[in-house]
Amino acid sequence: MTRGLKMLSFQAAVLASTAVMMSTVSAMTKAAPAPAAAAIEIGNFTFKAPSLTVKPGTTVTWTNGDDIPHTVVSKDGVFKSKVLDSGDKFSFTFARAGQFGYYCSIHPHMTGTVIVKA
Numbered sequence: 001m002t003r004g005l006k007m008l009s010f011q012a013a014v015l016a017s018t019a020v021m022m023s024t025v026s027a028m029t030k031a032a033p034a035p036a037a038a039a040i041e042i043g044n045f046t047f048k049a050p051s052l053t054v055k056p057g058t059t060v061t062w063t064n065g066d067d068i069p070h071t072v073v074s075k076d077g078v079f080k081s082k083v084l085d086s087g088d089k090f091s092f093t094f095a096r097a098g099q100f101g102y103y104c105s106i107h108p109h110m111t112g113t114v115i116v117k118a
């Protein structure tokens with residue numbers, strides 16, 4: 001009988017330590033947030049977020065949802081994507097604050113702005 005009880009308390013201890021580990025992991029996740037990320041969908045010849053404000057260090061990812069190619073080109077030469085086919089993505093990390101206008105070099109009437117401020 002004592003043996004059965006010991007096994008039971010061992011299992012309880014394992015369960016308890018697993019719970020502690022799991023709560024530690026979630027606490028760590030909260031303490032160290034993942035690097036900021038933002039997404040801009042391209043569709044119907046428009047940048048779906050024409051003006052997007054992010055914090056410095058944010059990685060912005062554009063995804064071409066159109067079935068024709070587009071590009072993402074900074075007006076000031078800060079970044080420049082290759083030609084993005086349907087479903088292709090382009091990412092850029094905005095390290096410093098500022099206002100970054102961009103356009104599609106294939107369809108220059110397509111424009112957008114990323115505003116980076118702390």
Ligand SMILES: [Cu+2]
Pocket residue numbers: 069070071104105106107110
């Ligand atoms: Cu385009």
